[in-house]
Amino acid sequence: MHPILRLVVQRIALGLLLLLAVSVLIYAGTEALPGDVAQAILGQSATPEALANLREALGLNQPGYVRYFNWLGGVLTGDFGKALTNGQDIGQAIAQRLGNTLFLAGCAAAISVPLAVGLGLVAARYNGRWPDKVISGITLSTISLPEFVAAYFVIYLLTQVFPIFQPVAMVFPGMGFWEKLQAVALPVLVLVLVVLAHMMRMTRAAILNVMQSAYIETAELKGLSPMRVIWRHALPNAVAPIISVVVINLAYLVVGVVVVEVVFGYNALGQYLVDHVAKRDLPVVQAVGLIFAAVYIGLNILADVLSIIANPRLRHPK
Amino acid sequence: MNDELHYIVKRAAKGLMSRREFMGRASALGVSAVMANALLASAVRAEEPVKGGVLRAGMAGGESTNSLDPALAASEVPFMVNMIWGEMLVDVTPKGEIDYRLAEEISSNADATEWKFKIRKGVEFHNGQTVTAEDVVATLKRHTDEKAQSGALGIVQGISEMIAEGDMVTLKLASGNADLPFLMGDYHLIIQPGGGVDNPAAGIGAGPYKVVDNEPGVRHTFEKFANYWDPSIGHADQVEILVINDNNLRTAALQAGQVHMINRVDPKIVELLKGVPGISVEAVAGRGHYVFIMHCDKAPFDNNDLRMALKLAINREEMVEKILGGLGTVGNDFPINAAYPLFDDTIEQRKYDPAAAAELYKKSGHDGSPIVLRTAPGAFPGAVEAAQLFQQSAAAAGIPLEVKVEPDDGYWSDVWNVQPFCASYWGGRPVQDQMYSTAYLSTADWNDTKFKNAEFDELLLKARAELDATKRKEEYSKMAHILRDEGGLILPMFNDFVEAKRAEVGGWVQDPNGELMNGRALVKCWLTA
Numbered sequence: 009m010h011p012i013l014r015l016v017v018q019r020i021a022l023g024l025l026l027l028l029a030v031s032v033l034i035y036a037g038t039e040a041l042p043g044d045v046a047q048a049i050l051g052q053s054a055t056p057e058a059l060a061n062l063r064e065a066l067g068l069n070q071p072g073y074v075r076y077f078n079w080l081g082g083v084l085t086g087d088f089g090k091a092l093t094n095g096q097d098i099g100q101a102i103a104q105r106l107g108n109t110l111f112l113a114g115c116a117a118a119i120s121v122p123l124a125v126g127l128g129l130v131a132a133r134y135n136g137r138w139p140d141k142v143i144s145g146i147t148l149s150t151i152s153l154p155e156f157v158a159a160y161f162v163i164y165l166l167t168q169v170f171p172i173f174q175p176v177a178m179v180f181p182g183m184g185f186w187e188k189l190q191a192v193a194l195p196v197l198v199l200v201l202v203v204l205a206h207m208m209r210m211t212r213a214a215i216l217n218v219m220q221s222a223y224i225e226t227a228e229l230k231g232l233s234p235m236r237v238i239w240r241h242a243l244p245n246a247v248a249p250i251i252s253v254v255v256i257n258l259a260y261l262v263v264g265v266v267v268v269e270v271v272f273g274y275n276a277l278g279q280y281l282v283d284h285v286a287k288r289d290l291p292v293v294q295a296v297g298l299i300f301a302a303v304y305i306g307l308n309i310l311a312d313v314l315s316i317i318a319n320p321r322l323r324h325p326k
Numbered sequence: 327m328n329d330e331l332h333y334i335v336k337r338a339a340k341g342l343m344s345r346r347e348f349m350g351r352a353s354a355l356g357v358s359a360v361m362a363n364a365l366l367a368s369a370v371r372a373e374e375p376v377k378g379g380v381l382r383a384g385m386a387g388g389e390s391t392n393s394l395d396p397a398l399a400a401s402e403v404p405f406m407v408n409m410i411w412g413e414m415l416v417d418v419t420p421k422g423e424i425d426y427r428l429a430e431e432i433s434s435n436a437d438a439t440e441w442k443f444k445i446r447k448g449v450e451f452h453n454g455q456t457v458t459a460e461d462v463v464a465t466l467k468r469h470t471d472e473k474a475q476s477g478a479l480g481i482v483q484g485i486s487e488m489i490a491e492g493d494m495v496t497l498k499l500a501s502g503n504a505d506l507p508f509l510m511g512d513y514h515l516i517i518q519p520g521g522g523v524d525n526p527a528a529g530i531g532a533g534p535y536k537v538v539d540n541e542p543g544v545r546h547t548f549e550k551f552a553n554y555w556d557p558s559i560g561h562a563d564q565v566e567i568l569v570i571n572d573n574n575l576r577t578a579a580l581q582a583g584q585v586h587m588i589n590r591v592d593p594k595i596v597e598l599l600k601g602v603p604g605i606s607v608e609a610v611a612g613r614g615h616y617v618f619i620m621h622c623d624k625a626p627f628d629n630n631d632l633r634m635a636l637k638l639a640i641n642r643e644e645m646v647e648k649i650l651g652g653l654g655t656v657g658n659d660f661p662i663n664a665a666y667p668l669f670d671d672t673i674e675q676r677k678y679d680p681a682a683a684a685e686l687y688k689k690s691g692h693d694g695s696p697i698v699l700r701t702a703p704g705a706f707p708g709a710v711e712a713a714q715l716f717q718q719s720a721a722a723a724g725i726p727l728e729v730k731v732e733p734d735d736g737y738w739s740d741v742w743n744v745q746p747f748c749a750s751y752w753g754g755r756p757v758q759d760q761m762y763s764t765a766y767l768s769t770a771d772w773n774d775t776k777f778k779n780a781e782f783d784e785l786l787l788k789a790r791a792e793l794d795a796t797k798r799k800e801e802y803s804k805m806a807h808i809l810r811d812e813g814g815l816i817l818p819m820f821n822d823f824v825e826a827k828r829a830e831v832g833g834w835v836q837d838p839n840g841e842l843m844n845g846r847a848l849v850k851c852w853l854t855a
Contacts, residue, residue, distance in 0.1 A: 047739035055480070056771060057479070057771075091391065093393070094542060095393065096542075160574055163575070167578055167581075174579070174582055175575055176384070176570055176575060176584055176585075270571075270572060273568070275541070275543070279390070279543070283543050284391060287389065
């Protein structure tokens with residue numbers, strides 16, 4: 009077996025084991041939450057009879073480990089079950105929400121990744137001079153701003169002072185692609201501001217690190233232009249750390265944007281998760297938690313594999 | 327036209343001011359009677375409903391966990407959604423009278439134990455079926471089934487027999503209840519075809535709009551039901567609810583015109599929002615109230631001197647001012663206010679009196695250890711701050727309170743109705759009987775103050791079957807006195823519903839029964855532009 013293929017298989021197997029461990033943790037964690045589902049669903053206005061009935065109907069009287077294995081069996085066959093609170097099929101609800109999450113993350117990534125890498129290259133090219141300082145200054149200040157502050161600022165500026173966009177960023181089936189883009193413009197802007205600096209700084213640092221090498225000096229002595237040196241000689245050798253930081257940020261865009269989703273009322277997985285945590289709807293919390301964990305683990309495996317492929321020394325081990 | 331004149335013309339046109347009062351105030355402003363008449367006529371024309379358009383509300387209080395099953399409605403958005411597609415036997419008007427909907431006539435026997443509801447003829451459900459007496463009975467029966475987990479279980483439990491005969495529904499009660507028609511206006515009791523037994527969450531009713539999209543926690547859309555029986559409501563072609571739980575985003579959406587009206591305006595920003603052109607803030611005095619509740623059966627609250635000391639040690643005016651931003655009224659330690667029929671407004675208002683509180687505290691013989699008051703940000707808006715104000719005002723009377731802030735998660739299961747002293751809220755009920763029976767009768771499930779008083783219980787049952795309004799009012803007044811002076815309820819304030827709408831919304835009226843015109847704002851309002 010080719011060493012890379014073997015490595016990929018190994019990583020995926022490890023990832024699956026990790027996912028299983030995560031599923032146990034998620035299950036135990038949700039079980040340990042205070043309060044119970046029946047009470048959380050019925051709220052302050054619950055009568056004891058209604059509570060008892062609901063507990064019975066939800067199967068809450070079975071021991072925890074029995075419910076865990078029932079649930080795991082369902083998940084392995086692609087059945088996430090029904091939401092306890094409103095009886096909707098979880099798989100279906102999640103599919104649509106996940107689509108929205110990926111759409112938002114995709115838009116943000118399509119803008120932020122090329123922009124960050126490009127700015128990183130420019131900053132490295134003009135290391136220590138004013139373009140570097142301007143780029144670093146701006147991106148560092150946007151990353152220092154908490155997301156919700158950036159979000160409210162953007163809402164204020166672009167919906168109230170200059171009424172260009174609509175504040176509520178909901179997307180629905182049946183909306184055209186262009187309409188959807190318009191709807192998510194503001195959250196995308198906020199996400200780009202938030203993730204830009206990390207990737208930009210990493211690109212810049214990785215390139216500068218390589219720039220100290222002897223072969224770069226050779227390239228400069230050959231008389232190549234500085235941008236060409238960076239593009240042809242520095243970047244290919246600096247690409248591994250850049251890939252890992254880009255992928256980590258992609259993972260963040262998928263699983264870490266709950267705050268941004270809530271602030272803009274965006275109907276994606278984050279908001280869905282928050283609602284169901286508040287109502288102790290365990291099957292949904294577990295399913296979403298598992299999906300988030302899978303995305304995170306999957307992207308990390310991808311980062312590892314890509315870094316190895318990008319590095320000839322790892323690609324052809326002696 | 328000057329602002330004052332403009333204002334009174336609008337109020338008179340909406341019927342909020344009598345014609346006589348309007349003419350009087352107009353002449354006080356130096357307007358001739360002829361001129362005033364002309365102004366009023368044109369304003370009334372301007373208030374005539376405009377048909378068409380898409381009317382949108384942005385609302386807090388919806389989750390992706392919501393269902394269309396009317397039995398399960400518990401928060402604001404499901405309530406409002408059900409009021410759009412559903413219709414009950416009756417509604418309650420803003421003035422507290424019965425508005426006949428699917429029932430067109432109601433009568434009872436002398437001791438209020440047997441009620442007859444005549445069902446309106448030729449009303450259609452959205453699926454084309456005609457509304458029959460059988461549907462009504464099947465609906466009520468479904469709510470009596472404990473498996474339905476209905477919020478109206480307490481109401482329908484008291485009905486011992488339900489009979490459908492022709493277009494007449496007869497309900498027989500175990501004991502007389504003069505308020506039964508009001509109870510049939512409970513928002514859970516939406517009449518569904520076949521009682522909704524097969525699929526309670528189908529969203530098929532006899533209301534003015536049909537459900538188009540139902541995305542819980544995100545958006546609900548509706549289109550006009552062509553065969554709706556009552557042409558006087560349902561003006562927009564389509565109505566929509568966007569669920570916007572974030573306060574800032576909801577306000578921003580209103581300002582940007584993405585929605586036409588919002589609920590739950592944060593009292594802190596009311597003054598700022600009033601200054602925004604094209605937006606008006608509507609504060610409606612309702613029956614909802616914020617409370618601190620003591621368990622009368624647990625130490626140290628089993629001592630009435632201590633309970634009374636605490637009641638005197640709370641500064642009600644300050645609470646209304648600081649917690650509600652002035653948008654509310656002071657409470658008097660019983661859960662009834664002027665928004666209820668048969669309210670006795672002669673009951674003396676309790677005031678902050680640290681000296682008297684200190685004396686009663688001493689008399690109670692409490693050992694001086696801190697009394698723990700539990701609260702949470704979600705107990706009611708501003709509940710943590712309110713508890714801290716209470717702590718301060720009580721300290722001035724020498725009563726040591728210790729405020730313990732609990733997490734919102736699990737508050738209603740682990741703290742409320744469990745711990746002996748905590749913050750809570752009530753939404754109010756349409757009639758006094760229902761409010762008292764829900765939470766202050768000895769045997770009530772939600773008796774969250776563990777208040778058990780035989781005389782109070784007896785009065786409650788007597789008043790319930792009493793058809794003579796004067797006697798009933800006296801009985802309710804006696805009950806109010808008992809609860810105010812002996813109960814475990816500290817009721818510092820009644821909160822207004824604070825809402826906001828854009829200028830292009832016509833037909834808005836103040837309705838104390840519930841949020842956003844008792845859930846009917848999208849159905850009864852129209853777009854003028």
